[in-house]
Amino acid sequence: VACALATSLGKPMLGVHHLEGHLLSPFLSVDPPEFPFVALLVSGGHTQLMRVDGVGRYELLGETVDDAAGEAFDKSAKLMGLPYPGGPHLSRLAEQGRADAFALPRPMLHSGNLDFSFAGLKTAVRTHLVRLGWLDQPAALADPAHQAVLADLAASTQAAIAEVLVKKSLAALKATGLKRVVVAGGVGANRLLREQLNQACVRRGIRVHYPELHLCTDNGAMIALAAAMRLQSGQAALTRESVFDVRPRWDLSAV
Template structure:
């Protein structure tokens, strides 16, 4: 069984082919970073138009890399939400049209379930139950995974997602877009002792998070430095170091609580921010201190990609699940609304 996966929820067009015994056969990706860079963020209409231009050539290239034809495909998975509606409609429309023409089943995949399952693309060691931390530019949430498809949201950000806070910090410091990699790179040169930023909401019970206050701390710290005539690259690096450490420590404290609260030993971390080296190291330490283990996708599967959609869709198609022709992409969609994978 070969599943074609199509991801088009935001600013990356991803396509992949997943085989039930051979695993990932091929995957291709086009990023729109350059397209949106001059605006400092994603422009939805431009994103949708670019998906239209890219998706069919990427499908053709993925098939070529895997030495497959359309007739070899057994099912099609596409991102049905959450995301930008226009962008979602592009992938959904192409997927549904292909499935109808080829007379094969199609399944709409939850974008965050794709991220949650991404580390399983390359290891069989991850078995439920476990705690998943989904941390990206649009989402930051802790999820209790009792079984595949049976999810309980344990806590989530009340405002900015962690990745959004990285991007806003980069913008405040004039580091460009996207901000996460730029902040992390500069943080490596920062003095860890110069600034100490707050760890939001760790002094109260619960697993909800907040990152907008860190953005304000960055702004105030930078403005004070500029006023004092200290607007050097080193000062920017020191601020980035303090910011990144605060985010990593906040996530670590919340993950530790989630593992202790559930009694689970396994921590699965995915989403774009999971590529951050400091965060990976800190969360690995948390899991190991509790005699558990942390799992992460390889860096290329941390950001949005077709491979995670192909894999998640493959599991649901094998379970006999289907999406009808009356598909409706969803800008908002709770993980808790998904049916179990059985």
């Protein structure tokens, strides 16, 4: 659609990757970062650590080998009977619980690399609900008498995810020698993640940058900004000929 609009209006077009929009979204904040920095891209579909030296100059340091952090939030929340999207609901429930109530795994925390894995955490949450006899039991999950235990499970789940994200981010900063980190994506709005990362970085003299809360989730402003930054950095817009490449299904040579 964008290609067609650009062609019909005689305008150039520049394609922007969705993750690049998230990556550069903190530049819209009141406290924008400066290059270079380590970026933690953390959302429902992605969990990545990147070294960012400039617009278009990205080095992948580590990523999830299975579920993303946001996916772990949403799937765990669904197991607990919480509505979708489950991440914010789980975080609110966690405020009433104890983070040390359930012993949950911290996957790949000591893997020796910067990759992530959250599928095992989701399985652990499921296992606890099976032991409680509440899995796939809406009445049990909604029972007010069970809410304190569910709050503890939510708090323990959130704590496990936040600890892995914080410690892997610190490891990336140590590996690169950089003193600045950017957190972007929907999970970047999580209060516990921000609190723990802020505290850890203050102790180490590291600057932390986030997009404004309303810009953490998918939005058009971050895509427009990424395009503008690409143009400003000298990466010219694609021409009409280079983007509108029609491939007919049938051979038209004889027409």
